[in-house]
Every structure is written in structure tokens, then in C-alpha cells.
Amino acid sequence: MLKGLKRSAKGARVPHEKATAGMATVKMPVPQHVVIPMQMHIGAPAQPVVKKGDTVMVGTLIGQAGGFISADIHSSVSGTVLDVAPMRMVNGTVCKAVAIKADGHQTLDPACTPPVVTDKDSLLVAIRACGLVGLGGAGFPTAVKLAANTIDTLVINAAECEPYLTTDTREMLECSDTILSGIDAVMKYCDIPNCIIGIERNKPECIDLMFSLTRDMPGVSVKPLPMRYPQGAEKTLIETCTGREVPQTAPNGKGGIPADCGCVVMNVTSVSTLGKYLKTGIPLVTKRITVDGDAIAKPGNLEAPIGALYRDVIEACGGIKPDVELGKIIFGGPMMGGAAPSADFPVLKQNNGLLLLSRKAAALPEAEPCIRCGRCIQACPMGLEPVVIAENFKNRDFDALQARCIDLCVACGSCTYVCPAKRPVSQTMALAKAWYLKEKNGKAGK
Numbered sequence: 001m002l003k004g005l006k007r008s009a010k011g012a013r014v015p016h017e018k019a020t021a022g023m024a025t026v027k028m029p030v031p032q033h034v035v036i037p038m039q040m041h042i043g044a045p046a047q048p049v050v051k052k053g054d055t056v057m058v059g060t061l062i063g064q065a066g067g068f069i070s071a072d073i074h075s076s077v078s079g080t081v082l083d084v085a086p087m088r089m090v091n092g093t094v095c096k097a098v099a100i101k102a103d104g105h106q107t108l109d110p111a112c113t114p115p116v117v118t119d120k121d122s123l124l125v126a127i128r129a130c131g132l133v134g135l136g137g138a139g140f141p142t143a144v145k146l147a148a149n150t151i152d153t154l155v156i157n158a159a160e161c162e163p164y165l166t167t168d169t170r171e172m173l174e175c176s177d178t179i180l181s182g183i184d185a186v187m188k189y190c191d192i193p194n195c196i197i198g199i200e201r202n203k204p205e206c207i208d209l210m211f212s213l214t215r216d217m218p219g220v221s222v223k224p225l226p227m228r229y230p231q232g233a234e235k236t237l238i239e240t241c242t243g244r245e246v247p248q249t250a251p252n253g254k255g256g257i258p259a260d261c262g263c264v265v266m267n268v269t270s271v272s273t274l275g276k277y278l279k280t281g282i283p284l285v286t287k288r289i290t291v292d293g294d295a296i297a298k299p300g301n302l303e304a305p306i307g308a309l310y311r312d313v314i315e316a317c318g319g320i321k322p323d324v325e326l327g328k329i330i331f332g333g334p335m336m337g338g339a340a341p342s343a344d345f346p347v348l349k350q351n352n353g354l355l356l357l358s359r360k361a362a363a364l365p366e367a368e369p370c371i372r373c374g375r376c377i378q379a380c381p382m383g384l385e386p387v388v389i390a391e392n393f394k395n396r397d398f399d400a401l402q403a404r405c406i407d408l409c410v411a412c413g414s415c416t417y418v419c420p421a422k423r424p425v426s427q428t429m430a431l432a433k434a435w436y437l438k439e440k441n442g443k444a445g446k
């Protein structure tokens with residue numbers, strides 16, 4: 001798909017806005033209650049294994065993986081189950097959720113003991129028991145990724161290329177020991193000889209630290225990445241770190257995945273979470289999130305129990321500035337995140353940011369007619385032609401959308417960012433991809 005420029009040279013030069021990078025993680029107070037959805041990952045939702053009135057502790061299994069591509073879910077607080085009922089998620093989908101009233105004691109479930117890992121099979125069992133998914137935002141179950149037998153290179157995604165977000169930066173500065181022990185376990189038990197840690201050049205202290213700590217680790221290297229968004233997009237990262245390209249089509253005829261070019265990508269906080277689990281046996285029950293934006297009183301990095309409501313996170317950060325009118329709540333970063341209709345949604349495993357923007361900062365510019373400048377094409381890291389795809393979508397031209405590979409869009413937002421006419425280009429790409437996939441599934445009888 002790419003013509004001319006490499007993926008790493010495409011993308012957009014976005015402002016970094018990493019004001020919270022130097023702010024150490026603060027544990028937020030235990031909220032009065034949490035709401036933990038059973039769908040915090042790609043794949044089948046977990047099935048609740050608790051009911052109203054049950055007593056739970058921190059680390060108690062409350063949702064069992066609903067299939068091979070799925071993940072276990074654990075309680076982040078000790079307390080009593082208030083309800084198990086369907087809820088509408090912030091992205092509009094509906095899934096079951098477990099609401100728990102916290103008792104404030106944070107009693108750890110005695111079942112949480114370090115797993116015994118001796119080989120690849122027992123490592124994958126441990127990863128499943130940890131409930132680990134891609135914590136950089138994708139939410140793909142980690143055990144499924146690592147099950148492939150074709151991998152020779154573990155690529156650690158420490159790019160953290162989205163503006164504002166600094167959670168991975170803090171993981172590297174505060175938890176380097178568990179990052180290394182997690183990497184060591186994956187390489188050793190999955191028999192992966194090489195590991196490359198990719199870090200964007202705007203984090204020199206992280207690059208220096210990882211260089212010095214991995215100097216004596218055989219097969220492990222650190223790769224400083226260009227400061228061009230989206231360096232952390234899986235295919236871009238693999239190409240920059242290894243020079244390999246994920247094939248568009250796998251040998252089985254399905255879309256290519258990193259394992260098809262011998263790679264697996266793990267987010268740096270994901271691999272560190274594995275390191276912590278192997279040491280303590282405490283599953284994934286908390287998440288560090290960057291809380292920032294011009295409307296929040298005290299920006300920072302917060303360790304939140306999974307299921308804590310945005311409103312409790314906001315309160316833990318001093319609330320909204322009294323002289324500011326809140327315009328928008330964004331979950332995730334400004335490039336790939338989404339707008340939340342209210343503060344009544346819970347922090348999920350894969351959330352890494354909450355941005356509170358004033359009405360002025362959140363105001364969208366008026367879109368103007370396309371001037372056919374081609375900047376969106378130049379910026380797309382997947383080599384797509386957004387301006388042409390928009391036309392194809394307008395005409396509902398399935399064959400043209402297929403020929404122009406709309407399914408490769410990774411929703412990075414670069415095209416919207418660079419558009420001088422302020423057109424909602426990536427939003428149109430998202431609609432086009434959704435329509436295309438629906439048609440494709442319809443034709444396949446799915």
C-alpha cells in the first residue's frame with residue numbers, strides 16, 4: 001500500500017503537551033462504588049460469576065473469559081456486589097456490568113498468589129488468570145497474541161505518541177524492574193530470542209534508563225523512534241523497529257497480523273503488569289491514567305481502581321476549575337480517544353487518559369470544502385487515500401472501498417489533524433470502514 005515514503009516518515013507532527021510527564025503516580029482514594037463492565041477487551045464478553053449480595057475482595061474473579069479471544073475480569077475493591085446488569089458503555093455498546101459497593105478496606109483475596117510458571121503453556125495460563133489485555137488502548141487479550149509459534153521478535157511499544165498521555169512514561173520511570181522481568185519471562189518461556197523496546201525521542205530520560213538497564217540483557221535493544229505521530233501504531237512500530245512489513249494478507253487469506261512477519265507487540269505497561277503478576281499474583285485491577293486538560297484543577301497521573309467512575313477520578317484531581325466551563329470529556333488521548341457524554345462512565349483496563357477540556361478548547365472549527373491538497377494522503381501511515389475514499393463512501397461503492405483497502409484504517413486521526421480545511425476526515429474514514437465491514441460480513445453471510 002505504501003508508495004514512496006516509509007510508514008515512520010508519514011503521520012503528523014503533533015504537539016506533545018506532555019505536561020504531566022514529571023508527575024509521579026498518585027493512588028486515588030477508594031471510591032464508594034465501582035462499575036466493572038464485562039467487555040473491556042476485543043473478543044467475547046466475560047461471563048459474570050458473581051451475583052447481587054456476594055462478598056468480593058480485591059482480585060476476586062467476577063467475570064470469566066467468554067471464549068478463546070476474551071479475558072477474565074477481577075474485582076478492584078473489596079465489598080459487596082450491588083447489582084449485575086446490562087449497561088451502556090461510553091462507546092455506545094451494551095454489555096453486562098458488575099456494580100460493587102466498596103467497604104474501604106481493600107482486603108486482598110487470599111487466592112491471589114504468584115503463579116507457578118515453568119514453560120510457555122503455564123505462562124499463557126498465568127496471563128489468562130491475570131486478565132491481561134493490551135493496555136495501550138487496543139484491549140486485545142495478551143495470551144492470544146503470545147500463543148503464535150512463529151515469533152522471533154518481541155517489540156515493546158513504549159512510543160506513547162499521543163499528545164497529553166504520560167502513563168507509559170511513568171511506568172518506565174517508576175516500574176522498570178517489572179518491565180524487565182516481564183520481558184525476561186516472555187522471551188524465556190515463549191522462546192523469543194530478540195526484543196526491541198521502541199521509545200519516541202521526546203522521552204530522553206526513559207531512553208537513557210532503558211539503555212542502561214538492558215545493556216547486559218542478551219537479545220534486548222532500545223530503539224529511539226522519530227517524533228512523528230503515530231509511531232505507536234502497531235504496523236508503523238514494527239517497520240521502524242525491525243524493517244519488516246506486516247503483510248496485508250496472511251497465508252490463510254485473512255488480514256495480516258504481526259506474527260506473519262515474526263513479531264509480537266506488547267505495550268510497555270502490559271509487559272510490566274505481567275511482571276507484577278508473576279511476582280505478586282495480583283491480577284489486573286488498577287490502571288494508571290493521565291488526567292489533564294485546561295479544565296481540571298490538578299492534572300496528574302492517577303492509579304485508579306478499574307471501574308472507578310470518571311466523576312470520582314475528576315474529584316480526586318481537585319475537580320473542574322471553578323472559573324472554567326467544562327466543554328468536553330475525552331477518554332484516551334486527543335487523537336484516538338472519544339468524547340464521553342457524561343462523567344458517569346467507568347475507567348476500563350485499556351483506558352490511559354481522561355482529558356477535561358474547557359468549552360473554548362473543545363470548540364471545533366467550521367469545516368470548509370476540500371481543496372484537494374492531498375495532505376491527508378501524505379500523512380496516512382497506512383498509505384491510504386482518505387480524500388478518494390470519502391468519495392467512494394459517498395457513492396457507497398463497495399468494490400472501490402475494497403480496492404482502496406479501507407479496512408487498513410487504524411483510526412489514528414492524522415488525516416483530520418493535517419487537513420487545512422478542517423474536515424472531519426478520520427470520522428468519515430471510520431464511517432466508511434464500518435459500512436464496508438458490515439457489507440462484507442453481509443456478503444459472507446455472517
Ligand code: SF4
Nearest residue numbers: 380409410412413415
Ligand atoms: S485515520 Fe485512517 S485514513 Fe486517516 S490517517 Fe489514520 S489510518 Fe489513515
Ligand code: SF4
Nearest residue numbers: 370371373374376419
Ligand atoms: S487534507 Fe483535507 S483539504 Fe486536503 S485533500 Fe485531504 S480532505 Fe481535502
